[in-house]
């Protein structure tokens with residue numbers, strides 16, 4: 001589970017990051033609104049913890065832009081004690097929850113975990129794009145109703161691309177999220193893994209539309225085709 005934390009107060013960022021890491025989360029931290037929006041709109045996170053008062057760009061404006069762009073990542077706002085209007089605005093702009101400062105990190109983590117459970121119950125356990133169906137709980141992928149036998153890594157890669165059909169991911173982004181590398185190992189592991197997935201899918205005789213849903217984008221990376 002990966003959380004993006006956008007918070008300019010170093011002290012808060014420090015204890016929040018430490019708390020999440022202790023609970024097994026990966027945490028990325030930004031200390032201003034410009035970077036925060038940039039990461040939130042290009043990265044893939046299970047949840048975003050977003051402060052409202054930020055240098056560069058405020059949290060509500062970030063929230064609004066993300067939702068407008070169709071980003072549905074669960075977002076919990078951090079508000080100052082007297083920002084009641086902001087909380088109301090935040091919820092109406094599509095925040096999933098808010099927490100007033102000062103708070104205990106245990107409570108923040110509990111709220112985030114509750115959000116993740118709710119979200120996974122509602123929509124994330126089964127992803128369907130066209131004829132491809134991915135069941136996160138059963139760890140099963142079917143293509144044209146036939147089971148595709150994927151390894152754990154292949155499964156995670158399909159899931160990662162499938163969450164954002166039409167969006168292009170670079171090899172570096174894929175490495176970061178599927179392999180958890182934060183460096184480029186200068187190997188073609190991503191390409192090899194995608195070739196294996198394609199091969200497994202194309203071996204399923206499904207007629208005309210059995211073409212792989214994962215497209216190469218020359219010089220950039222890969223994307224999941226938007227399927228009907």
Ligand code: CA
Nearest residue numbers: 008051053054
């Ligand atoms: Ca702040």
